[in-house]
Structure formats: structure tokens, C-alpha cells
Amino acid sequence: MTCDIFKLATPGVQGLHPYQPGKPIEELEREYGIKNVIKLASNENPLGPSPVVLEAIRSNLKDISRYPDGNGFNLKKALAQKYGIEMDMITLGNGSNDVLELIARAFVTPTQSVVFSEYAFAVYPIVTQAIGAKAIVTPAKNWGHDLVAMQAAIREDTRLVFIANPNNPTGTWINQSSLKNFLETVPATVLVTVDEAYFEYAVENPVYPNTLEWLAFYPNLIITRTFSKAYGLAGLRVGYSISHPEVAHLLNRVRQPFNVNSLALSAATAALSDNQYIEKSVAFNFAGMQKLIQAFDEMKLPYIDSACNFVSVDVGRPVSEIYEKLLREGVIVRPVGNYGMPQHLRISIGTETENQKLIAALKKILT
Known part of the structure; x- marks a missing residue:
């Protein structure tokens, strides 16, 4: 007996595509054979839990x-x-x-x-x-x-x-x-x-x-x-x-x-x-945000003012090539073409070391 399982789903589910989370560090290290990967793709708190x-x-x-x-x-x-x-x-x-x-x-x-x-x-x-x-x-x-x-x-x-x-x-x-x-x-x-x-x-x-x-x-x-x-x-x-x-x-x-x-x-x-942890997290995020937007200003990359723990930056071209090159530098960010923003990368605020690695990689790729 054969059956088209897809047709058994409701019409709404048939047209859905699964939510795509940020690429895991372990997956990138396995695929590309690299180490010391940083992930700035999922808006996580870089301080870790309290x-x-x-x-x-x-x-x-x-x-x-x-x-x-x-x-x-x-x-x-x-x-x-x-x-x-x-x-x-x-x-x-x-x-x-x-x-x-x-x-x-x-x-x-x-x-x-x-x-x-x-x-x-x-x-x-x-x-x-x-x-x-x-x-x-x-x-x-x-x-x-x-x-x-x-x-x-x-x-x-x-x-x-x-x-x-x-x-x-x-x-x-x-x-x-x-x-x-x-x-x-x-x-x-x-x-x-x-x-x-x-x-x-x-x-x-x-x-x-x-x-x-x-x-x-x-x-x-x-x-x-x-x-x-x-x-x-x-x-x-x-x-x-x-x-x-x-x-x-x-x-x-x-x-x-x-x-x-x-x-x-x-x-x-x-x-x-x-409460002290939250105050530290917010202050840490603000400082990291300032570092990133200063670097974007220096690279003349437009960005969207953000009240969150990430910033979306316009790299001036479709992001697929830049995203791929960042992966090869060991930096995971989030392309947001699925949101209708094909030239933007959403970049989470990381630790000072992670932010600096992202900035250096982006400068290397764009120049």
C-alpha cells in the first residue's frame, strides 16, 4: 500500500519551511576542519549564566x-x-x-x-x-x-x-x-x-x-x-x-x-x-555594541540602530559570499535574507575577543 504522506498534512503545514536556527559551532568545525570558532549568530548572552x-x-x-x-x-x-x-x-x-x-x-x-x-x-x-x-x-x-x-x-x-x-x-x-x-x-x-x-x-x-x-x-x-x-x-x-x-x-x-x-x-x-548580573549584561552589551558600530563606521558600512544585543549591518551586496568567507575565518553570523534583507548580516554582540575577531575578519574580507 502506498500513500502520499505530504498530502495528509494540513494546507498550512504543507506550505511551511522549518525555522532555521544559527549554525552550531560543532557543525562548522566538523565541516571545515577548523578550530576556535566563534558564534555571533543567535543573540545569546556572551557572559554565560549567572x-x-x-x-x-x-x-x-x-x-x-x-x-x-x-x-x-x-x-x-x-x-x-x-x-x-x-x-x-x-x-x-x-x-x-x-x-x-x-x-x-x-x-x-x-x-x-x-x-x-x-x-x-x-x-x-x-x-x-x-x-x-x-x-x-x-x-x-x-x-x-x-x-x-x-x-x-x-x-x-x-x-x-x-x-x-x-x-x-x-x-x-x-x-x-x-x-x-x-x-x-x-x-x-x-x-x-x-x-x-x-x-x-x-x-x-x-x-x-x-x-x-x-x-x-x-x-x-x-x-x-x-x-x-x-x-x-x-x-x-x-x-x-x-x-x-x-x-x-x-x-x-x-x-x-x-x-x-x-x-x-x-x-x-x-x-x-x-540584579547585578542583569546590570552587568546590559553594560557589557552596550560597550560591545559601541565597538561594532565604530568599526562599521570606519568601514563605511550602514547599520540599523539597535536596542537589542545584536546589530544588523548592510554589507552593500548579497551576503552569501561574505557569509561563507566569514565561516572560513571561524566566525558564524546570521544572514537575514529570509527576512527580506538580502544585503544584511545580523551580528550578535560577543565578548571583547569575539568582537575583535569578527571586526578583523570582516575587514580582511571586504578589503
């Missing part, structure tokens, strides 16, 4: 034969105390990507539409297409979200809007007044998810929105955040959303049991207590 986090993981290793707390009580309590919110406003996820998918699955049907911006995070079109919904992609403005265009794109069948603030892969961000004006204009039946994965790097800007203050006024607002970036826990996969309790209750109906593992729960809980 010592407080490592101690929490060691303390909980003995219990990994048991299921984790499916409700994540300790982590929710720590988040609630840190941000002055109620625990029933929190939904935990296996990274914030998990929560983004939960939102789409819980609220959007194949007969409805989802609005997001050009150059926005790749997960938005993936989850939209996977559930069979209509994607409405609005043109970007200066590489960032054009909220006027996004508001105009909302239709009667629109149920969800995704906004990344700051945005990946461009690093652009939306100020407080613009985002609040947008929320004022959105129908109450349209959920607005503000994806704040890079929140910790942008929050010191005085006009960056404090969206938590708005939850009492906009029950259709959902805020998503992660421990993968500034907190240095990308390998453990833990994120969360903060929303109206009724929204959180519905998200928890579709959330998989035990979707956050026990080590991730203990590590994230400990990480929230280490």
Missing part, C-alpha cells in the same frame, strides 16, 4: 527523575513579586516562542487573520500559517513597525496583532506614546501581543514603554518575555507572558503539561534575584 543560576541548577539535579511543578509556582511567585502583578496573569512557556504559539492556537481560527510587520520575527508567520489563518504583512517604516499601517490593516476578521518591541532582526523599537496610541485605536476584539524578548536591553531608555502599567486598561494586551537573552538561559528554554487573568486562563488550557522543565524553572527563579 553563578547564582548554576548553583540553583546543581541543587536541583537530584530531582530530575521527577516531573517538574506543572504550574511553575515558585517562578510565577518570583515574577509576580518582581513586577508587582498577580500570579494568575502569568503563563509559562518553553521559551517565549512557545507562548507565541499558544496565543495563536488559543485565539485564532483558520477563518481569521493576523497582522504583523515586514522584517518582524520569523515565528509570527510560522504560527499563523500553521493554524491556517491569513497573514497580513504591513510594510516597514525605517526598518521598524509602522503602527499607522498596522492599524489600517486590521480587518473585521483580524483577531491578533504581533508587535516585537524591540524587533528582531532589525533592532528597532517603538516609543511609549506611539504604542499607547495604537492600543487606543485597536478594537477590543483584537488581541495585541507585544513581544519583549529584548526588553532588558531597552528598558533604561526613558521613552521605552512600560507596558505592564497598561494591562489594567487594555485587557486585549499580552506581553511576552524570555530568559534566553539578557538572563543567559537560552539553552534551558523558558519564557512567559503577562496578560489579563482571563487571557492567561485560556492560554493555560492549551499549554502542554510540564512544558517548562524543572532545571529551567529553578534557574529562571534564581536568575530573577540576581
